Amino acid sequence: MLRHKMYNSLSHLHTFLSCLQSSNVVKLLTHLKLLARRQLKMSLLHLAAYWWHPMLNGQIAWAETHRLTTLKLNSHILQESIAKQINESPDAGWEAAINPRFSNYTVQQFKRLLGVKPTPRKELRSTPAVSHPKALKLPKDFDARTAWSQCSTIGRILDQGHCGSCWAFGAVESLSDRFCIHFEVNVSLSVNDLLACCGFLCGSGCDGGYPLYAWRYLAHHGVVTEECDPYFDQIGCSHPGCEPAYRTPKCVKKCVNGNQLWKKSKHYSVNAYRVNSDPHDIMAEVYKNGPVEVAFTVYEDFAHYKSGVYKHVTGEELGGHAVKLIGWGTTDDGDDYWLLANQWNREWGDDGYFKIRRGTNECGIEDDVTAGLPSTKNLAREVTDMDADAAASF
Template sequence: MGFSARVCLLTYLFLLGTISPPFRSHQVLAEEAHSKLKLSSQILQDSIVKQINEHPNAGWKASLNPRFSNFTVGEFKHLLGVKPTPHRELRQTPVISHPKSLKLPNNFDARTAWSQCSTIGRILDQGHCGSCWAFGAVESLSDRFCIHFGTNVSLSVNDLLACCGFLCGGGCDGGYPIYAWRYLMHHGVVTEECDPYFDDIGCSHPGCEPAYPTPKCVRKCVDGNQMWRSSKHYSLSTYRVDSDPYNIMAEVYKYGPVEVSFSVYEDFAHYKSGVYRHITGDMMGGHAVKLIGWGTTDDGEDYWLVANQWNRSWGEDGYFKIRRGTNECGIEEDAVAGLPSTKNLVREFAGEAEDGAYVSM
């Protein structure tokens, strides 16, 4: 076979996709090998802890948190289940701002402001499921039911995670916070007692499977004496909060905790205490959490106070602080919330829904 014929044959085979161009194959293989090596490596690194703790201006301390002692980078990335909000939803969802006439305190903690609400101080564990988008929404709504109606009720993350389906995203493979709140508004969620989280102890017990599929939607309370439909609790509204820190503060101060999303880097897995800001490491994904307050350190660093769902062995007893006013890792860009509905609540609360504060939202 002549040279020109061989060239024609190779070109034909390449177009058919049966061979790869020789000048790209080594590059592609190298990139794939590096990617697989990275995903299979341990998320916790002594070098990151050393770099943070020796940084003169880090503002926070790092450690090898036991929550992730056996996690690979790939497993850690799977926890970060926030998918980017579609642009059409950003345009169509109402954005709430608050009049600057409200005088806000320098420090605020929803746990003490509404000390009668036990749900605000709960720290949960999402296990190995990328369900953060569901936790942030359901936890915030649970808190707001207590704040507005005096009902201490823990709502079911599992209902939202299992039953929202393609509307919310991919269940344990991630979802959209704004669609989670839409589900809460249109379909509601049952109580945690009716439908408990499928893996409420994380993955610490012997023989625990390291990756969970999304639980099936059963629509039946585990207790046969409870009715699924009558156990539903609803959000009256779904909205985004304007990204100005004042508006987020006013929203939390007036109505209760909100769900926020932010970009997570490798160093965040090592957070132990202090006011977090990104120092080192690759971007791992998007994470949703519950913002419950704010404050300023003795050194003058403004921060947000946030409840995570990685158990109490991580961070400051399950909480973390992150820089406020600088949109650190995008924390101020996508705060979402809704107000609790009286639907299915006892009649004595029926008049609350007519309150202008609720209707106006």
């Protein structure tokens, strides 16, 4: 009887070692239970073999990492501990708060808003970066909203909803501003057109895109007006969590107003270019031509921004985000900053705007600056039609 039990124990031990060799984790755990039931004591040699086995160790480590990652992604993006750390730090330079915009957001939900894909290095090398003469004198403070107060689009704060469309907002909003600045045409262009119709040329729609490719699309294909093709989410994120995540809208190529023609409503950019990362060149570009699109890295603490000049203090890296840069300035304490318009509605940040350190490439804010000049294509036809309508009214 004893011999039979010993044989069974050795048999299970043999199977255990075979499972260990073949990396069959399910069978391994089964036979571990059987061994435990028979009170078979694992020798130090077996224990060493267990911990030494690289495949099993890797699987256990992966499972633990996956568990912790899942817990992190499902936790709230806004944390009282983060806000407290920033507000109690004398060196932070900005105020944190529990912003209503993300009161019910998890980390995973927040990450979906960060839709900037990194531009491939070959594209960065092949696309010339615009620079401006150093002799150009620039003001110490500049705000595009007051410099071109006749342009209503510059001061708008929009809401991208629960879609990673920031790359499209930054491009279309900047081009809208530039049409007013250069041609005195107050027009609101369609983010929805670019988001839905650019397709793989720009990236993955609500799952992210490339700012430079967006500007190239504006140059080659143009976008219609917001009146023709309004943004697919007219509610925004005033509702808790904005769940579920939005899918990219379909490209319809037809104005919602049947009296408007799609092609006739198109507005174009002359070109697409990068701006040199030197702060002087970025300032000069905005000063001469209007707001630009910038992309930067977002960390957990950025979701808590309320006011002041942002710099990364704490929290993990979450993704890339694109916004519109509209000016610059210097605080009374001597801190240089960029002034930017976000598209997370006015409940977030400083009435929808934020400031970030200038001249130190904070979070890569000066690395990826893109823009394009507005084109007169279709504008002549638009003016002619307006004149014809005016003549018909007399």
